[in-house]
Amino acid sequence: MKLERESLNLLQKAIEKLESGFDLPDLDQSYDSKKMEEVILRAAEKMQDNYPYFHPLFAGQMLKPPHPIAKAAYMMAMWINPNNHAMDGSKASSPMEKEVVADLAKMFGWNEHLGHLTGGGTMANLEALWVSGKIHPEKKIIASDQAHYTHERISEVLKLNFDKVATDHQGRIDLAALEEKLKKGDVGTVVCTMGTTGLGAVDPLDKILELQTKYNFRIHADAAYGGYFKLLTNLVEHTKNKYSVIDQVDSIVIDPHKQGLQPYGCGCVIFKNPEVAKFYIHDSPYTYFTSDELHLGEISLECSRAGASAVALWATHQLMPPVVNGQFATDLEKSRSAALKLYEKLSSNENFFPIVKPETDIVTWGLKGKCTSHMSELAHAFFKKAEENSLYLSLYKYPTSKLNNPDFDIDSEYLVCLRSSLMKPEHEDWLEEIWDRMIASL
Incomplete structure (x- = not known):
């Protein structure tokens, strides 16, 4: 999957528009462009050592990519670098x-x-x-x-x-x-x-x-x-x-x-x-x-x-104004819908059990077992296997004292669970792919 780059075109036009608003003498700004290129490419190479936070297969922590308009507007503003203190x-x-x-x-x-x-x-x-x-x-x-x-x-x-x-x-x-x-x-x-x-x-x-x-x-x-x-x-x-x-x-x-x-x-x-x-x-x-x-x-x-x-x-x-039934709200509703669909799949599968029914777009679940300590071990193993399958989840410690009438033994203070923040609207369309990779990680 290619990273979104259309915002670069927006940025170019925005900078040109910004520049046209200042009627000032030219300022001689010379930089070592060759050296800058070497440095920025090294930085890009180092940044490859990241999880793919922007992709729907990253379904773990609360990391949501900025909208292209936000990225372009932020970078455009950096040519001025305003300080909103005063x-x-x-x-x-x-x-x-x-x-x-x-x-x-x-x-x-x-x-x-x-x-x-x-x-x-x-x-x-x-x-x-x-x-x-x-x-x-x-x-x-x-x-x-x-x-x-x-x-x-x-x-x-x-x-x-x-x-x-x-x-x-x-x-x-x-x-x-x-x-x-x-x-x-x-x-x-x-x-x-x-x-x-x-x-x-x-x-x-x-x-x-x-x-x-x-x-x-x-x-x-x-x-x-x-x-x-x-x-x-x-x-x-x-x-x-x-x-x-x-x-x-x-x-x-x-x-x-x-x-x-x-x-x-x-x-x-x-x-x-x-x-x-x-x-x-x-x-x-x-x-x-x-x-x-x-x-x-x-x-x-x-x-x-x-x-x-x-x-x-x-x-x-x-x-995208933050209003009911607007595009922004509709996209967020897709995240909520994805969470509900994942919850239903977890509820009907013999290997998993959801901790609670999601109120928002976070889903947390455990792996079934005889006791909480063993179930926590299963969760750790599942987490690693999922990453090998290019599915990125997160772990969450749930207090076992809050478990509601479990059908397994409690022998630990916490139960290690899996957790997904389905924050991207694309998560709804990718849910079947996510589920297939979860099953392959058992």
């Missing part, structure tokens, strides 16, 4: 960032908001928890034991109290366990994971909102992976219900570089109440002379940020 360094790309953040806020049901792009979900979640700590400085941050580990680590960095709450066998936050912690009155923020990275499970936001009316805490939705699933029409009803009330949370994080077809790193944090801007106020020794408007550096903990990320996301939104 308007002085991003006269064009800062307004583009504000526009795409407004698109994402609207997707979640917010017209009024405060937000910006970040270098990724970790930084975005850090800002959300930082604001939570400002509002409830003496209270705890609560997240499920299946939430991303970044929340516990961030809380430690910010010197905030953090606590985990148990999940059910589906990988969703356990409501009874959560309420027991809320009864103590020392919880300031509950992190609701809208799509865990392990099982793709969506926490019961609708039920957590009901608890909020009783116990008065903030809700932060970590939708870094699963935020775009709000657009889908092929979710099960209980998952739709969770996404339907996401506009009622206090803050949201989403990563366009996961499901949003963007290059790394492109995260986003959005707050429902624009008044949280007061926590960002700072005095700068620099004089920003370009605009009297609030610049992005005044509502961000990060300073220098790649304006190219905003340009790439803006171009992608122009081509």
Whole structure:
């Protein structure tokens, strides 16, 4: 399979268009092109030592290729290399960032908001928890034991109290366990994971909102992976219900570089109440002379940020707006459909058993055996055999304490499973090929 190269034609035309907008004297820029060619070809050779992340047969980790329009727009912007910290360094790309953040806020049901792009979900979640700590400085941050580990680590960095709450066998936050912690009155923020990275499970936001009316805490939705699933029409009803009330949370994080077809790193944090801007106020020794408007550096903990990320996301939104029934949503629905089809195949095969029915596009399964330790060994062997068959999966450790009435012996703390993130729309068309290679790997 050849790598996509049509975007090179787009890039050439875009650079020529960009250059025509500057009426300046010629600048003599001489480089050693022969030496540069030698170096770049060596770099390309080194980059061959990669898994084929761009191909549907890579069905393991959360790695999704950027859309050609995003790649071309990002590279075109690099000829300017804007810095979206302040308007002085991003006269064009800062307004583009504000526009795409407004698109994402609207997707979640917010017209009024405060937000910006970040270098990724970790930084975005850090800002959300930082604001939570400002509002409830003496209270705890609560997240499920299946939430991303970044929340516990961030809380430690910010010197905030953090606590985990148990999940059910589906990988969703356990409501009874959560309420027991809320009864103590020392919880300031509950992190609701809208799509865990392990099982793709969506926490019961609708039920957590009901608890909020009783116990008065903030809700932060970590939708870094699963935020775009709000657009889908092929979710099960209980998952739709969770996404339907996401506009009622206090803050949201989403990563366009996961499901949003963007290059790394492109995260986003959005707050429902624009008044949280007061926590960002700072005095700068620099004089920003370009605009009297609030610049992005005044509502961000990060300073220098790649304006190219905003340009790439803006171009992608122009081509494929993040709206229900649009091309972007339709492609994401194919990923969801592929996950359901793989689940059905796993369920009907005597060698496999799925851990949970997928809520999103992540499928996790084990290999049948007499006991969990042996089943884990089988999973490791299957993983290696699949790679020999040019099928690239990932491994996942599932706590055996959460297994629901298994018909095998539990003799280990974890069960090693196989896991697939079917993030590419092509995965639906390639599913039969993927399945054939799975069977050949037994």
